[in-house]
Amino acid sequence: MRPLQTGAADRHGLTRNDARALTEKILGFASADHSRVNVWAGVQSNTRTAINRITTAGASDNTTVTVTSVFGKRQASITTNRLDDAALEAAVARSEALARIAPENPEYLPELGEQDYLDVDGSYASTGGLTTEARAEAAALAVAAAEESETVAAGFISVAAGSTSVGTSNGAFGHYMRTGVNSTLTVRTPDGSSSGWAGDEASDWNTIESERIAADAVRKCLDWRGRTDLEPGLYDVVLEPTAVGNLLLRLMWALDARAADEGRSFFSKPGGGNRIGERLFDERITLASDPSVPDAEASPFTNDGQPTTRNLWVENGVLRSLRYSRFWADRSGTAPNPGADNFLMSGGDATLDDLIAATERGVLITRLWYIRELNPRTIAYTGLTRDGTFLIENGRIARPVTNFRFNQSIPEMLQNVDLVGRAARVASGEGDYGPPVVVPPLKVRGFNLASVSDAI
Numbered sequence: 001m002r003p004l005q006t007g008a009a010d011r012h013g014l015t016r017n018d019a020r021a022l023t024e025k026i027l028g029f030a031s032a033d034h035s036r037v038n039v040w041a042g043v044q045s046n047t048r049t050a051i052n053r054i055t056t057a058g059a060s061d062n063t064t065v066t067v068t069s070v071f072g073k074r075q076a077s078i079t080t081n082r083l084d085d086a087a088l089e090a091a092v093a094r095s096e097a098l099a100r101i102a103p104e105n106p107e108y109l110p111e112l113g114e115q116d117y118l119d120v121d122g123s124y125a126s127t128g129g130l131t132t133e134a135r136a137e138a139a140a141l142a143v144a145a146a147e148e149s150e151t152v153a154a155g156f157i158s159v160a161a162g163s164t165s166v167g168t169s170n171g172a173f174g175h176y177m178r179t180g181v182n183s184t185l186t187v188r189t190p191d192g193s194s195s196g197w198a199g200d201e202a203s204d205w206n207t208i209e210s211e212r213i214a215a216d217a218v219r220k221c222l223d224w225r226g227r228t229d230l231e232p233g234l235y236d237v238v239l240e241p242t243a244v245g246n247l248l249l250r251l252m253w254a255l256d257a258r259a260a261d262e263g264r265s266f267f268s269k270p271g272g273g274n275r276i277g278e279r280l281f282d283e284r285i286t287l288a289s290d291p292s293v294p295d296a297e298a299s300p301f302t303n304d305g306q307p308t309t310r311n312l313w314v315e316n317g318v319l320r321s322l323r324y325s326r327f328w329a330d331r332s333g334t335a336p337n338p339g340a341d342n343f344l345m346s347g348g349d350a351t352l353d354d355l356i357a358a359t360e361r362g363v364l365i366t367r368l369w370y371i372r373e374l375n376p377r378t379i380a381y382t383g384l385t386r387d388g389t390f391l392i393e394n395g396r397i398a399r400p401v402t403n404f405r406f407n408q409s410i411p412e413m414l415q416n417v418d419l420v421g422r423a424a425r426v427a428s429g430e431g432d433y434g435p436p437v438v439v440p441p442l443k444v445r446g447f448n449l450a451s452v453s454d455a456i
Contacts, residue, residue: 010129013042013163014063016175022065023167025085029092032069032099034111035169038303040064042162047135049155049185052146054139057132069095070111073104107327111168112305122178122297126205128161130181135159138210142185145214151221153214155185158433159205166305174301182433183208186387187217188456189225194400195456196220197367197387199242199427203436204295207425220366220388227400229452230391236362236418237447238355238392244345245428245437246368247381248287251410252343252435254379255313257322261332266379266411267322279317281414284348287314289340296425296436298341308340347423347440355419355443357395363449364390364397368406380409384453403456404449412446419443 014022023037045059065088068077076098080091135157146153161179166172184199198216200208239247260267260274267275290310291298300308304326312320321337329336356364366388374380384405391398421441428437 010125011123011177012061012128012161013177014039014165015163019163019165019175020167020173022083023165023173026065026067026088026092027167027169029089030067030069030096030169032071032096032169034070035092036068036111036304037165037167038066038068039165040162042160045130045132045135045159047132047139047157049139049142049153052143052153054136054143057135059132065091067091067095069099070108071096071099073106073108074099074102075105075108076102109326109330111170112172113168113170115172115174115301115305115307117174117307118292118300118309120176120292120297120300122176122203123161124179124204124206127159127179127181127203130159130205134205138183138208141210142187142214142217145218146187149218149222151187151189151218153185153187153217155183158182160433164299166301166303168305172305174305176299176301178297178299179203180433181205181208182427183210183213184427185213185217187221189221192456194221194225194227195387196222196224201425201427201433201436202295203297207295223390223397224388224400227389227402230363230401232404232449232451234446235449236359236443236445237449238352238359238362238364239442239444240352240364240366241421241424241439241441242367242426242428243365244439244442245426246371246383247408247410247413248343248345248439249428249434249437250371250373250381251287251379254376255322255339257324257332257337258328259376260322261328264376266377267319268377274322276319276322278319280319280411281314281317282417283317284417284420285314285317285414286312286346288312288344288346289342290344291340291342293342293344293436293438296342296344296438298436302338306336306338308338311337311339313339342436343438345423345439348420350419350421352421352441355421355441356392356397358419359392359395359443361394362392362443363401363404363447364388364392374407375409378409379411380407382407382450384455385449386455403453405451405453406448407450408448413444416445416447417442418445
């Protein structure tokens with residue numbers, strides 16, 4: 001789906017020079033032992049669809065500054081969007097006043113000095129110049145598809161375009177431009193008894209497939225009519241890429257060396273330490289992060305100014321690295337490893353249809369919802385299937401089935417992989433635009449569909 005037009009202002013936020021000038025001005029007001037300035041600037045826009053109408057469209061343009069002040073190990077922050085000199089100087093003063101009375105943080109390390117960052121530009125003109133009319137045109141496709149099928153559509157297109165900057169009193173400065181768009185659609189029958197969902201997420205609007213989103217959501221809704229119960233239990237399941245992303249996003253959060261070394265994690269080694277170097281998953285599992293991946297870019301620096309680069313977390317099933325905070329790296333005698341704000345799983349050549357065809361009896365899952373942690377030691381989560389759950393028999397979709405509550409260890413799931421499909425970027429969060437996640441569909445054994453749910 002191409003935009004109707006792109007405007008002249010297709011790059012939003014602050015230029016590198018303007019961001020540097022702003023951070024240096026703010027740091028010039030500071031008298032603390034250490035200071036840090038974080039700046040986000042840009043636009044956020046959205047179009048909402050409900051009951052087969054485009055109901056709202058809006059946009060905001062804002063610049064937000066966070067000032068962090070440190071005296072010894074006492075630290076505090078203030079956030080403002082007032083940018084006149086008097087307001088900025090007052091924000092620094094408030095931050096410093098709070099820092100003087102804050103309790104000491106025994107794990108604080110001094111602000112970073114000058115750093116080398118990857119040259120990453122995550123800003124796409126197709127997204128930055130996206131017009132209200134272009135978003136409406138995409139939303140109208142969903143409305144037309146729903147009306148033609150006598151169903152009811154509700155969707156949300158969310159767009160962000162801007163810059164992120166960090167500067168410290170010790171000389172670090174980073175600047176990153178990015179865009180992002182999340183487009184999701186839920187389609188239901190008029191009586192609300194059947195539901196289908198589809199969505200895309202990207203940095204480049206030109207890769208958002210609005211026609212496919214509308215067609216898939218309508219098809220899932222119509223195909224899920226007349227669902228019947230299926231006994232809960234352990235099943236072979238085919239997880240669409242969105243469902244895989246829903247779960248692997250949680251695994252990304254668990255890749256932490258401190259939790260492992262302190263015995264609080266699946267990655268803890270019995271007797272102490274962590275399991276780096278051990279084969280923990282199926283050999284087809286390779287997980288990485290890389291801020292420079294096209295259409296899944298991420299910031300080349302963290303909020304405190306640490307550089308982020310390509311990181312191989314799991315290679316052919318073997319755990320290769322964990323996230324080390326600056327404090328924990330210092331204590332452990334190793335280098336900090338902050339990772340990156342995206343997550344990439346290598347895929348294969350199989351299509352989703354190939355995975356279904358290879359399943360003698362199992363369940364196809366479109367996506368997961370209301371996902372909550374059960375046990376950090378096993379990285380086990382519970383949640384619900386949603387918006388399209390189907391029984392597979394003899395390599396074909398046999399019938400729609402009622403939703404399930406699942407209770408599943410993510411590492412166990414990655415140990416029981418049968419087939420890996422083609423990787424794609426997905427809308428993996430339970431709401432708005434999230435960190436870029438690129439994952440394939442998976443066919444796995446013994447997925448725990450613990451109980452039947454009547455939820456739609």
